[in-house]
Amino acid sequence: MPVTHDPITARSWLFAPGDSEKKMNKAMDGTADIVLIDLEDAVAPDAKAATRPMVHDFIKANPQQRHRLWVRINPFDGPYTLEDLAAIMPANPGGIMLPKVYGRADVDKLDHCLSALEVANGIEEGSTPVIVLITETAEAMFHTGDYKDAPRVVALTWGAEDLADSIGASSNKNEDGSYSFTYELARSLTVLGAATAGVTAIETISADFRDLDALRKRAEGVRRDGYRGMLAIHPAQVDVINEAFTPTAEEISEAEEIVGIFAANPGVGAIGWKGGMLDRPYLARAERLLKQAGKL
Numbered sequence: 001m002p003v004t005h006d007p008i009t010a011r012s013w014l015f016a017p018g019d020s021e022k023k024m025n026k027a028m029d030g031t032a033d034i035v036l037i038d039l040e041d042a043v044a045p046d047a048k049a050a051t052r053p054m055v056h057d058f059i060k061a062n063p064q065q066r067h068r069l070w071v072r073i074n075p076f077d078g079p080y081t082l083e084d085l086a087a088i089m090p091a092n093p094g095g096i097m098l099p100k101v102y103g104r105a106d107v108d109k110l111d112h113c114l115s116a117l118e119v120a121n122g123i124e125e126g127s128t129p130v131i132v133l134i135t136e137t138a139e140a141m142f143h144t145g146d147y148k149d150a151p152r153v154v155a156l157t158w159g160a161e162d163l164a165d166s167i168g169a170s171s172n173k174n175e176d177g178s179y180s181f182t183y184e185l186a187r188s189l190t191v192l193g194a195a196t197a198g199v200t201a202i203e204t205i206s207a208d209f210r211d212l213d214a215l216r217k218r219a220e221g222v223r224r225d226g227y228r229g230m231l232a233i234h235p236a237q238v239d240v241i242n243e244a245f246t247p248t249a250e251e252i253s254e255a256e257e258i259v260g261i262f263a264a265n266p267g268v269g270a271i272g273w274k275g276g277m278l279d280r281p282y283l284a285r286a287e288r289l290l291k292q293a294g295k296l
Helices: 021-029 047-061 063-068 083-093 104-120 139-143 160-167 182-198 214-223 237-244 249-264 280-292
Strands: 011-015 035-039 069-072 095-098 132-133 153-157 200-203 229-232 268-272 278-281
Touching: 011 021, 011 237, 021 035, 021 047, 035 063, 047 069, 047 083, 063 069, 063 139, 083 104, 095 104, 095 229, 104 132, 139 182, 153 182, 182 200, 182 214, 200 214, 214 237, 229 237, 249 268, 249 278, 249 280, 278 280
Parallel strands: 011 035, 011 229, 035 069, 069 095, 095 132, 132 153, 153 200, 200 229
Antiparallel strands: 268 278
C-alpha cells in the first residue's frame, strides 16, 4: 500500500546552511517546527561534495530530532541533485524540499528517485514527505495548480528571488518595499495551488531578519489569506512566526462557539449569530481553525 501523508501543520521552517555544524545545531536546538538544512543556495558549488557527508552525519547523530530535520536539495536543472539524494537518504531525513521546479514532472521524478533510495536503505517506501518551491521559474508559474495527488507532497511554498532572475527582472519590489504584481501573483497562485492539492501553503522568507515588526505584520496578513506557516532565514524570526500562525485563545473560543451552534441545530444551513448570519463556510473555517489548534 502506498504511504499517504496528511497535510503538515508545521508553522516555522528555518533554513540552516549544511556546511556549518554550528548553525545546524543552533537551528535544531531552537523552536523551529522544521529545520531546513540547505545544500542549495547556502553552499558554494566547490563545497557541496564536502558538505553532503556533514549533513548525513548530522541527521544520523540526532535520531530523536530526525522528523524535524529536512533537507533542501539542489534542483534537477543542475548536476547535483542525485548526488545530494544518494548522500543524505541513508540518514533517513525527515523530509525533502525540492526547489526550482518547472512543473509536476519534477515532483514525479523526485518520487522515483526517493523510492529507489528508500528501498536500498531499508526505509519504508514512500515515507519521505516533500515540500515544493513552485514559483522559482517562469514556466512553473503556469503549473501551480497541477499538484493534486502529487506523490509525497505535503506543502507548497514560493520564492521571489529566483523568479526575478528567471524572468530577467531588475527588482521584485515596488518603491515602498512591497512585492510588485508578478510576485503577489506568485503568492496567490501558491495558496490556490495548495488548496487545490489539499496540502499546506507556506509563505516565503522575509529577508530583513532584523525587522521583526514587519515580519509579524506580514505573517499575520498571509495567515488571513490561507497560509499556515512561513520560511525563516534567522533564528530570531522563529518565535514571531510561531506566534503569528498559532490560533489565539479568542479565535479558538469563537470557533468553538460556532461549531457548538451548528451542532445544536443539525441540518440548518444558516443561523443568526451576534446580529449577523452564519452559514456553512463559517462552520468549515471554524472547524479548520480548531483542527489547526489541535482542538478537533
